[in-house]
Each structure stands twice: as C-alpha cells, then as structure tokens.
Amino acid sequence: MRSTYELSHSLRSLRFQLEDVLYIRHHCNCTFERVECELHSLFVFREGTGGLLIESKPFIYTAGKCYIVPPGTSLCMTSDGASSVSYYHITFRIEQWKTNDIIEVYPSPLFPGQYELYVYPWSRFLRSIEEIYANRNEKSDIDWFNQQVLFMQLMSTIFEHNLRLGKAPSPTQSVEQTIQYINQHYSENITVKQLAQLANVTSWRYTPMFQELTGKKPIDYVTDVRINKAKELLQSSDEPLREIALSVGFTDEYYFNRRFRQVVGITPKQYARLMRGSVTVTDWTGHVVEIPLRPKRLIYHGETFGDLIALGVEAVGTSSTFMKGSIYEDLLNHIEDVGHPFDQEKTRRLAPDLIIIANEEEELYRAIAGIAPTVTFNSFAPLEERLLTLGELLGKQLEAKQWLEAFQRKEQDMWNELRPWIQLNETATVFIYDRGERLFVMGSIGMSAALYHRDGFKAVDRVQPLLESGNGYLEIEEEELPLYAGDRIFLLLGQHEQSRQAAKRMMQSASWLNLPAVQKGHVHQIPALHWNLNDALTRERLLHELPQLISKKAGMEA
Numbered sequence: 001m002r003s004t005y006e007l008s009h010s011l012r013s014l015r016f017q018l019e020d021v022l023y024i025r026h027h028c029n030c031t032f033e034r035v036e037c038e039l040h041s042l043f044v045f046r047e048g049t050g051g052l053l054i055e056s057k058p059f060i061y062t063a064g065k066c067y068i069v070p071p072g073t074s075l076c077m078t079s080d081g082a083s084s085v086s087y088y089h090i091t092f093r094i095e096q097w098k099t100n101d102i103i104e105v106y107p108s109p110l111f112p113g114q115y116e117l118y119v120y121p122w123s124r125f126l127r128s129i130e131e132i133y134a135n136r137n138e139k140s141d142i143d144w145f146n147q148q149v150l151f152m153q154l155m156s157t158i159f160e161h162n163l164r165l166g167k168a169p170s171p172t173q174s175v176e177q178t179i180q181y182i183n184q185h186y187s188e189n190i191t192v193k194q195l196a197q198l199a200n201v202t203s204w205r206y207t208p209m210f211q212e213l214t215g216k217k218p219i220d221y222v223t224d225v226r227i228n229k230a231k232e233l234l235q236s237s238d239e240p241l242r243e244i245a246l247s248v249g250f251t252d253e254y255y256f257n258r259r260f261r262q263v264v265g266i267t268p269k270q271y272a273r274l275m276r277g278s279v280t281v282t283d284w285t286g287h288v289v290e291i292p293l294r295p296k297r298l299i300y301h302g303e304t305f306g307d308l309i310a311l312g313v314e315a316v317g318t319s320s321t322f323m324k325g326s327i328y329e330d331l332l333n334h335i336e337d338v339g340h341p342f343d344q345e346k347t348r349r350l351a352p353d354l355i356i357i358a359n360e361e362e363e364l365y366r367a368i369a370g371i372a373p374t375v376t377f378n379s380f381a382p383l384e385e386r387l388l389t390l391g392e393l394l395g396k397q398l399e400a401k402q403w404l405e406a407f408q409r410k411e412q413d414m415w416n417e418l419r420p421w422i423q424l425n426e427t428a429t430v431f432i433y434d435r436g437e438r439l440f441v442m443g444s445i446g447m448s449a450a451l452y453h454r455d456g457f458k459a460v461d462r463v464q465p466l467l468e469s470g471n472g473y474l475e476i477e478e479e480e481l482p483l484y485a486g487d488r489i490f491l492l493l494g495q496h497e498q499s500r501q502a503a504k505r506m507m508q509s510a511s512w513l514n515l516p517a518v519q520k521g522h523v524h525q526i527p528a529l530h531w532n533l534n535d536a537l538t539r540e541r542l543l544h545e546l547p548q549l550i551s552k553k554a555g556m557e558a
Contacts, residue, residue, distance in 0.1 A: 014106060015095045018151035021133045025086040025334055026079065035075040039091040043067045044129055048085030051078045054115045062184050066117045070109040084314065088129050111162065118161050128154050134541065174199035175209045186225045187249045192218050226250065227263045234272040235294060241268055281393060283375035285360045291373045294395045295354035299338060299347060302358025302379040306535030307386055310403050311396045317350050325529030328537050347371055380445050380472055383539055407540060414543045415455040421550050427486030428457035432528055434494050437502040438475055441484045445472035446532040447492065450542045460486045481511045489517045492528035524549055
C-alpha cells in the first residue's frame with residue numbers, strides 16, 4: 001500500500017523556512033478556483049472529498065490526505081458536493097548550499113514526480129499543524145524561532161515516512177494505513193482477510209492490532225463508517241432506502257435496516273423523519289419557538305461564535321463586529337456578514353432556517369423573527385450552560401457533552417501543571433481600560449472566567465459579588481485599585497489608543513506602583529482583543545497559553 005520516494009537532493013544541502021500557513025474552508029457544492037503556488041507548498045486536507053488536479057495529474061483527496069508541490073505549480077480542486085471541504089495551505093522556502101558555499105533558492109520538487117505523501121500517525125501530524133496555525137501571528141523572535149522548530153519537526157515526519165531509506169513500515173503503521181483505506185473505500189466489499197493482506201499482517205494478528213488502534217473490531221469499524229455515511233445521506237438525500245444502502249456498502253436493504261437499528265437505536269426511516277423534523281423550545285427571554293431539529297442554514301449573531309466551532313456547527317451568517325481580533329477570525333472569511341445590529345435584507349437573502357441572537361431587545365427580536373424561526377441566547381452565561389443550551393438548540397447534545405468532558409479534563413490537567421507557581425488561595429484580578437479612559441474590573445465574562453477555578457485562582461472579596469450575580473464587569477476609579485487588586489494582576493490592553501494611553505498613565509501612578517502584585521512582578525499585560533473572550537475555542541486555547549504566561553512571569557505580546 002505504501003510507496004516511498006527519492007529526494008532530489010541530499011537533505012544536508014537544504015535549508016527550510018516556514019513562510020505562512022492558511023486554513024481554508026469551503027461549503028459543499030463549491031467549485032474552487034485554481035491555486036497558483038509561488039513557493040513550495042504543503043496541502044493537508046482536514047475534511048471533505050473531491051478531485052484534485054496537479055499539473056494535469058488527477059487525484060482523489062479525502063480527509064487525511066497530504067500533497068506537496070514545488071514553486072510554479074498550478075492546482076485545481078473540486079468538491080464532491082456532499083460535504084464541506086477544509087484544508088491547510090503551508091508555504092515555505094528552501095535554500096540550497098553549494099559546495100563552494102554559495103546559497104541559492106531551491107526551486108525543484110522535493111520528491112520528483114510525486115505529489116501525494118504518506119503521514120503517520122495522522123492525528124499527531126494534524127495537531128502539529130494546528131499548533132503552527134494557532135501561533136501564526138506571534139511576533140517576537142523567540143516565537144518566530146519556535147514556529148520554525150515546529151515546522152522542521154513537521155517536515156521531519158514527512159521525510160521519515162516517505163523517503164526510501166531501506167526501512168519497511170512497521171506492522172502498526174501498516175494497520176493504520178488500512179484504517180485510511182476503509183474510510184476511503186467503505187462502499188466496496190471489505191473483509192478482514194483482505195485488510196490483513198493489505199497490511200501484510202497475518203489475520204490472527206491483524207484484528208487485535210486494529211482493535212488496539214481503534215477500540216473496535218475491523219468489521220464493526222467498517223459498519224460504523226457505513227452507518228455514519230448513511231446518516232449524512234438520510235438527512236440530505238431523498239433517494240430510496242435501497243439506493244442509500246448500496247451507496248454506503250450494504251448490498252442488502254434489509255440487513256442495512258437491521259444493522260442501522262442495532263447501532264443507532266431506530267430505523268433509517270425513523271432517523272430521517274427525526275432529523276428532518278422540528279422541536280419546540282423556550283429561549284433565553286421566554287419566547288416559545290418551533291425550530292428545525294437539525295438546522296441547515298444557521299445565522300448566529302453574538303460574541304461566542306467559537307462555541308459553534310467547538311460543536312462542529314456551520315453557519316451561513318454572523319456579524320463581523322464580534323469576530324474582529326478573535327483567534328478564529330480567519331476561519332470565518334467565507335461566512336456572510338449580516339451586520340450589527342442586523343442587516344435585515346441580507347439576512348432575508350441568506351434564507352436561514354434558524355437565527356440565534358445574543359440580544360434581549362424585544363423590538364429587534366420581532367423584526368428578525370419575521371424572517372425565520374429566531375431564538376434569543378445568553379452569550380454571557382457560563383461556558384457549560386452555553387454549550388449545553390446550543391447542543392439542545394442545534395441537535396448537538398452528544399457533541400456538547402463530549403466537548404465539555406474533554407475540556408474539563410484538560411482544564412484540570414492545566415491547573416495541576418500550574419501548582420508549583422500558584423500559592424494556595426492565591427487571588428487574581430483582571431483590569432481593563434475601555435471605552436476611552438474608563439477603568440473596569442472584570443467579573444463573570446472574558447478572561448476572568450478562565451482564571452477562577454477550585455484549583456486555580458480565587459477572587460478577592462470585592463470581586464466575588466460580581467461572580468455570584470453573574471455581572472460581567474464593574475467600573476471603578478483608579479483610587480479604588482487597592483480594594484480590588486489580587487495577589488496577581490492581569491491587565492488587558494484594549495485596541496483603542498486612548499484606552500491604551502490611559503492604562504500606560506495608570507501604570508506610572510502611585511496607586512498602581514504601590515500594589516503588592518506590582519512590586520512582586522506578578523503582573524501580566526495581555527492584548528484584550530484576543531484573550532478577553534469567553535467562547536469555547538478561546539477558553540480551550542487559554543489552557544495552552546496560561547501555563548506559559550504564568551510560569552514565565554511574562555505577558556503575552558500585545
């Protein structure tokens with residue numbers, strides 16, 4: 001199954017430098033424009049399937065596929081129309097050292113005549129790319145250097161698994177490749193004997209190895225893949241049940257019906273009716289609304305769009321006002337901007353089947369509710385409450401529960417990691433200058449929501465009532481700083497110059513300089529635009545950032 005390639009030149013003569021990493025996502029039924037590569041480029045597909053044409057050579061891409069091309073290469077991508085497509089586009093430069101110490105730009109292919117690469121394990125490879133992408137905007141020299149190190153580790157993985165070094169893949173790697181084979185060929189006849197032969201592993205060894213990797217027996221895994229594909233078709237297609245069964249690999253409609261019921265708990269027809277049905281809900285401000293059980297064209301108008309991304313929910317519209325400066329801003333370029341508070345005409349043209357608005361103004365609600373079923377949503381509610389509510393509204397209850405469980409485990413691990421740096425019952429306070437020269441102490445929203453935890457920081461007595469009442473912030477005077485300041489201070493720096501200058505003046509005042517946290521160096525200056533958010537994606541990202549920030553006693557670069 002696996003092919004290995006020859007490098008065009010010795011690795012010892014080549015120097016690599018990461019230039020940029022983009023995350024691109026297209027909705028289904030898109031025809032993509034041609035991509036012209038000016039630098040060496042790596043394309044890594046995260047989701048979707050379709051056709052890929054590289055210099056007139058055709059490929060079928062799927063999630064987990066990886067392609068590398070030299071400068072001057074033209075690519076054309078098309079979608080199969082059944083699902084969204086997303087991929088990372090990583091560009092990098094290569095320089096070659098000649099024997100006479102001359103350095104030249106290296107324009108040639110790394111693997112002559114070969115574009116498609118093999119990577120293993122896929123999940124670890126993808127996590128490396130996600131980390132590079134998440135840190136793409138960091139500015140300091142050390143951040144740049146760390147990015148280059150991560151990129152070189154990524155390239156090392158590619159070389160290790162694609163060069164002809166006289167090493168055959170391990171049995172585990174070979175079994176891993178058959179998992180990819182199943183995901184790509186689920187509609188074909190697949191047997192354990194055939195999979196074992198593809199992996200070049202005996203049948204009696206293959207099944208336990210497969211089970212160790214996936215937690216399932218091979219045939220059960222194949223069935224699950226087929227059932228999940230059938231679920232997608234049952235929600236979106238009007239094809240007869242027999243045709244759906246055939247298209248996902250079941251030759252017998254009755255067997256498909258029985259297996260679907262065993263796995264899902266209801267018959268395929270019941271599932272289709274359920275997924276295409278509606279449900280009555282009571283929203284944040286008391287409206288009783290009938291909404292689609294599985295909305296297909298959602299508009300979300302609020303501050304916590306990262307909650308939707310965490311649940312794997314697509315949207316056709318949002319407000320760019322809420323997205324500016326967020327860590328996921330670049331992921332939303334394809335989503336229509338419906339303005340703030342609302343461009344009703346554009347909203348109507350998008351033909352939504354559900355609108356979620358984080359606003360309790362009744363007049364606005366009545367205007368929007370005339371376009372499509374509309375529910376109000378409290379985007380200032382605690383993270384767990386928000387995720388579970390969205391799960392109910394969007395038919396993503398299981399996804400919400402699983403995400404929260406995983407987040408809580410990672411959050412606990414983070415606080416365990418930080419125990420050497422945080423004293424027992426150590427307090428923390430978050431301050432920000434905003435709306436000109438107005439000073440606020442943060443309560444239940446923004447970054448402070450990530451700090452207060454049973455194993456983390458505690459709130460000072462003056463801040464605790466804000467948390468208990470659910471108030472997001474309180475305006476205070478500069479002279480009141482000693483009443484609200486904790487053992488550690490997180491100072492959020494706003495994007496507006498007037499507010500930043502006010503913060504700068506405050507940090508030169510006696511009220512500030514006499515604070516114990518300031519005198520001990522326990523102050524962290526942080527850009528508010530990125531980090532004073534409480535959506536699921538930002539909260540998850542902070543699990544990575546906080547240990548670095550606190551252990552190094554240095555602020556994130558503003």
